[in-house]
Amino acid sequence: MKRILVTGGCGFIGSNFIRHELATYPELSIINLDKLTYAGNPENLADLANDPALAARYEFARGDICDREFLTGLLQPGGIDAVVHFAAESHVDRSILDSGPFVQTNIVGTQVLLDCCRQAGISRYVQVSTDEVYGSLGDDGKFTEETPLAPNSPYSASKTAADLLVRAYFHTFGFPAVTTRCSNNYGPYQFPEKLIPLFISNASQDQPLPVYGTGLNVRDWIHVLDHCRGIDAALRRGTPGEVYNFGGDCELTNLDLTYSLLEALGKPKTLIKYVADRPGHDHRYAIDATKAKRELDWEPQVTFREGLKQTVEWYQANTDWIARIKSGEYLSYYERQYGARL
Ligand code: NAD
Ligand code: TDX
Numbered sequence: 001m002k003r004i005l006v007t008g009g010c011g012f013i014g015s016n017f018i019r020h021e022l023a024t025y026p027e028l029s030i031i032n033l034d035k036l037t038y039a040g041n042p043e044n045l046a047d048l049a050n051d052p053a054l055a056a057r058y059e060f061a062r063g064d065i066c067d068r069e070f071l072t073g074l075l076q077p078g079g080i081d082a083v084v085h086f087a088a089e090s091h092v093d094r095s096i097l098d099s100g101p102f103v104q105t106n107i108v109g110t111q112v113l114l115d116c117c118r119q120a121g122i123s124r125y126v127q128v129s130t131d132e133v134y135g136s137l138g139d140d141g142k143f144t145e146e147t148p149l150a151p152n153s154p155y156s157a158s159k160t161a162a163d164l165l166v167r168a169y170f171h172t173f174g175f176p177a178v179t180t181r182c183s184n185n186y187g188p189y190q191f192p193e194k195l196i197p198l199f200i201s202n203a204s205q206d207q208p209l210p211v212y213g214t215g216l217n218v219r220d221w222i223h224v225l226d227h228c229r230g231i232d233a234a235l236r237r238g239t240p241g242e243v244y245n246f247g248g249d250c251e252l253t254n255l256d257l258t259y260s261l262l263e264a265l266g267k268p269k270t271l272i273k274y275v276a277d278r279p280g281h282d283h284r285y286a287i288d289a290t291k292a293k294r295e296l297d298w299e300p301q302v303t304f305r306e307g308l309k310q311t312v313e314w315y316q317a318n319t320d321w322i323a324r325i326k327s328g329e330y331l332s333y334y335e336r337q338y339g340a341r342l
Helices: 012-024 042-050 068-074 092-097 100-120 154-173 195-204 224-237 254-265 290-296 304-317 319-327 329-338
Strands: 003-007 029-034 058-062 082-085 124-130 177-182 184-186 209-212 218-223 243-246 251-253 272-275
Touching: 003 012, 012 029, 012 042, 012 224, 029 068, 042 058, 042 329, 068 100, 082 100, 082 224, 092 100, 092 154, 100 124, 100 154, 124 154, 124 224, 154 177, 177 224, 184 224, 184 304, 195 209, 195 254, 195 304, 195 319, 209 254, 218 224, 218 254, 218 304, 224 243, 224 290, 243 290, 251 254, 254 272, 254 304, 304 319, 319 329
Parallel strands: 003 029, 003 082, 029 058, 082 124, 124 177, 177 243, 184 218, 209 272
Antiparallel strands: 218 251
C-alpha cells in the first residue's frame, strides 16, 4: 500500500490516524480530504510541517465528500490504493438540534464516496463506524458484530444508514469494504464539545461541568491511538465484507469518569452541575472485541489510567489550541496557511 486517501483527516480521530500512519510506514503517502466544517481544524496536523520527511508525504485537499465532481477528480484510477473514511458529522447533541447535515454528510456523502471509489477501482475501503449503531444496552451484555442494528439518535441512525450502504455495495458489487465499529474515543485533538475535552477545559477554568441526567450512563472508553491501530489492522488485514468491533474494555459511568478527571486536575466535585438529560440518551455501550483480537491480532495497549493522565497533560500543555477553538480563531488558520477558503 503506497498511497491512501483519508476523509475527515482534520478532525479528532482522522488527524491522529494520519500522524500514526505516516510515522509507522515510511513509504506511505496520504491525501487528506476534508471540508473543514466547524470540527475540522488543519492545525491538528500542523506539526507535520516540522518534519520534512513526513510533510513530503502529506497532502491536503479541501473538499466535500458530497461533491461527486471533486471526488472523481481526486480519485483517478490507479492513483490511490485505499480509502479510509472518517468524514462525518459526529456529535450526538448537534444531531438532536438539526439532523440535516448528518443525513447529508453521513449518508449522501458516503454514497457519493462509495460510487467514486468503485469507479476508480479502489482495492480497499474502510468505513469508520461506531458502536452507537447497535443502540443501547441494559446493565448486562456487550455488543458483538452480530448484535442487531438499533440506532437511537439521528447521528447513529445516519451512521447506520451509511453502514448499510457499505454492506450493500459489498454484496451487490463485490466492493472491497471493511467496516469498523468503535466505542468512545479519548485523547489529544478532540473537539471540546465532547465530554472529556469539554470537562477538562471547563474545570481548568473553574467553570461548571454539565453532567446530563443522573450521570449514570455508561460508556466504554478507548484511547484514540488504540482505535487508530485497529483501523490500520482492518485496512491491512481485514476481510472484505466483514465488520470489526473495537473497544477499550473500560466501562465507566459519566459520573465516575468526571470524578477521575477532577482528581487528575486537582479540582473539587462542587464543579459538577447536573443538567437536563440528553433526549433519548443511550444508557450503556460496551464492546466485545473478541473478533478483532482473534482475526486482526489487535488489542488495546493503553490503560485508561495512563491514557487519561497523558490526555489531561496534553490539554494542559495545549491551552492555546483550545483557546483558539473557543474564540473561533482556528477557523481562520486555513486562510493564514493556504490563502482564501474555497
Ligand atoms: P470529528 O467531528 O472530530 O471530525 C470530523 C471531520 O470530518 C472534520 O475534520 C470535518 O471537517 C470533516 N467533515 C465533516 N463533513 C465533511 C464533508 N461533508 N466532507 C469532508 N469532510 C467533512 O469526528 P471524529 O470524532 O474524529 O470521528 C471520526 C469518525 O469516527 C466519524 O465517522 C465518527 O462517526 C467515527 N467514530 C467516532 C468515535 C468517537 O468517539 N469520536 C467513536 C467511534 C467512531
Ligand atoms: O456536556 C456533556 N455532558 C454529559 O453528561 C456531554 C458533551 C456529554 N455528556 C454525556 C453524554 C454521554 O453519555 O457524556 C457521555 C459522552 O458524551 P459525548 O462525548 O457527546 O459522546 P457520545 O454521545 O457517547 O458519542 C461519542 O462516542 C461515539 C462520539 O461523539 C461519537 O462520534 C461516537 O460515535
